[in-house]
Amino acid sequence: MNNIQKNRLKDQIFKVWGIGCTLFALILLAFFIGDILIDGIMRIDWAFIIDLPSRKPEKAGIYTALMGSIWILFLTTIIAFPIGVAAGVYLEEYSKKNRLSAILEINISNLAGVPSIIYGLLGLEVFVRIMGLGASVLAGSLTLSLLILPIIIVATREAIKAVPKSIKDASYALGASKWQTIWNQVLPASSGGILTGVILALSRAVGETAPLIVVGALAYVPFAPESPMDDFSVLPIQIFNWISRPQHGFIENAAAAIIILLLITFIMNGIAVYFRNKWQKKLK
Amino acid sequence: MAKEIEINMETITEQIPGKLIDPSLKKKSKIEVKDVKVWYDDFNAIKGIDMNIKPNTVTAFIGPSGCGKSTFLRLFNRMNDYIEGFRMEGKIKINGDNIYKKKVNVEELRKEIGMVFQKPNPFPKSIFDNVAYGLKIQGITDKQLIEERVIYCLKQVALWDEVKDDLKKSGMALSGGQQQRLCIARTLAVQPSIILMDEPTSALDPISTAKVEELIFKLKEKYTIIIVTHNMQQASRISDYTAFFYLGELIEYNKTKTIFTNPEKQQTENYITGRFG
């Protein structure tokens, strides 16, 4: 066997191995989703969405948890989006490149990898106790905002970095100020990347359970939150609660709620992919 | 300098709304360079240059790669200011005012001194918005004025006939040569009096190059143009004056004809005849 044949063989082996691994992951995922669908799909109807929690599985619905999740998403977005993007723009465009900014940079990347329960502890201390917000939707949203800020900052910086320098040069050369250049050229050209990052970060936030439990989100709330200061529950906590009950009916409920949660994250990820494609086309 | 320009811009936008002001009516821009030195950190890129440039002429900067042509060119609109480690000494006066004085408003300066880059760099926006950008950032909202100016500038660069039916198309969808002419139109829209061009045709095919050269020839009536080029034929075809740089120094600066037919320095002759560089 000569060298070319050897290389071809290696190529083939690697290809088969790669396909095998991909298939394995996909099959596992399909199996998991299939299992959940079988358990839960029949349980999903309009009543399931709008019913309040109940001790009887066939009467219980996800309304309070779903509303809690929506409140959390909404508040987290309006807190984390502007702060994260502003911080990313500052770090990328304004801050001087010195030792301090290098340390800052490394730490922000590291923060993105800190276990979420640590954020929960921070939120419990700062928002719930010191600021006296209690176990409210607002305290939960602030905690999740901290959790996803590093992700948004890093995504913003990456997106801004990808804007060609030649575009900025052209803007400056026409007499634009730094802010005008950022606002009219840099942000529009990087908006797809930034939005992708924000949406992925938010879809992580909807799925978070641990930090919210630490902050004091409840497994059972009688009503959906009506203001940022109200008690709340969220879908993942509701699911966790149902799964730990003995009755089979609750297992069905949990599966149904998982389907809804998956649907929400799939839709969010779909939107993110859409923006990314659009953005890549724009910068050719 | 900054003050004069400000007054200038006001007359354009306020006193004659909707009207196009002909750049040839504007003040002529005389450039004086006095003992200019530039460093990038410890590297001395420009080693003391004196030079005067007359209004309404085309001046070509030539010289081997790395001799400091682009660095020197970018001094005139202060585009080096953003480069880390950049430091400069000396004076550059435009109409008698030093543009490196503390009080100078760099944004106003750049409206007076346009720049065209080596690689065509249209914005990822429509053709119309590309040309209108310079006006928009000046806060001009008069739609009619913007439209007139965009059309006028596209006609100036002979792009109008090619794009008039799809002004909404992205500027990046044009061919390289069209993109470069779009970039020139975009620069003209701000109505500068000086235009700096850094190898504007080096990324273009021969036909597009000829079009841009023709355009430069025409623009000379109204603007002062400085062009960096590696193409000796181009320098001799389009420029009135030629400056030869070598290792950060201005070796020879004279009428283009003299430089190409009867250079004073041996180095210049060697370079233009292709014996080095």
Ligand SMILES: Nc1ncnc2c1ncn2[C@@H]1O[C@H](COP(=O)(O)OP(=O)(O)OP(=O)(O)O)[C@@H](O)[C@H]1O
């Ligand atoms: N941003 C920078 N940082 C450090 N050194 C630089 C920088 N830009 C240019 N230089 C150096 O300054 C010198 C002059 O560079 P410049 O780009 O002005 O040359 P040039 O004559 O335009 O060359 P070319 O014909 O290749 O474009 C070169 O030695 C280059 O390495």
Ligand SMILES: [Mg+2]
């Ligand atoms: Mg150069």
